[in-house]
Amino acid sequence: MRDLPSLKSLRAFEAAARNGSLTAAADELCIGQGAISHQIRILEEHLGLRVFVRKQHGVELTPEGGLLYASCQRAFDDLEGVVQHIRPRTxxxxxxxxxxxxxSMKVIAPRISEFLAANPGVQLHxxxxETMTAGTGPADVIIDYCLQPPAGRFSRRLLRERLVPVYGRVLFQNAEDRLALLSGNRLHYRGLQEWQSWIASSGLALPRSRQDLIFDDQHIILEAVKEGQGVALIDRTMVEHELKSGQICLAHExxxxxxxxxxxxxQEELLRTKPVTKSFLNWLIAEIEERERQLAGSRNSTDEANLRLSHASRSAQ
Incomplete structure (x- = not known):
């Protein structure tokens, strides 16, 4: 019998070493950070030595861990190559x-049928x-919202958000002007930082908000905006449909x-071994670029319509 650690602990170790972070490894393998730590502990107990030195912002390989990591990379690369070779073509x-x-809802879903039509036979899952369930295989692609993509993997920037403050039409009927709305109820996604940064970069001297409401779901924020519960910062490309249809309005440009x-x-090799990966990337890039071109062309007309709606609402008071 071979005296080897479990494959599960080696996978957790290799992912953590490659990313330099237990958190990033957990995201990649679609398991909790506690599970990654548990597998690393099992590995270290099997070896009788430490493979990582824990740092404030990640982990660092020990000399022995570095030797094991190099061996794991070679072994996993060989194994992946064989698997790709023998796997059925489908x-x-x-x-x-x-x-x-x-x-997914705002960028992928609206026109995903065009991608599928151009790539017959593709199954897009x-x-x-946040965790794998039965029938959900490991992810080939992760569309991650992050400061820095994980090291050692292929990454391509898709979208940088342009956050604008938006509000529902019914909210304006209870405010004197759009600037007053900015100091009413502010809706936040996960924290206060984005609103603080928006105010600082705008140059506006705004008083404290009447109420701060924090959500961890952008769908709920958008619905709350539509219902007149406050003003929220949302990427403009994501809500252009709602702006055009008048469901929401800009509080400031x-x-x-x-x-x-x-x-x-x-994984870099996936772009070569699974061509649909590159096709999906190229489709996403083209889709986002087209959305941004349409946004640039319609921004002025949408802003003018919102201003007319605002003036009409004030006149009706």
């Missing part, structure tokens, strides 16, 4: 993508789950670009 038509639900971006992340 598997190359399945692409598993893990993506946030708001990006979209998952919004200034936009703020967060440092985080949406990144297309996958």
């Amino acid at each position: 598997s190359g038509k399945i692409l598993r993508v893990r993506v946030g639900p708001f990006f 979209l998952s919004h789950l 200034h936009f703020y670009e967060p440092p985080e971006t949406y990144q297309f992340v996958c």
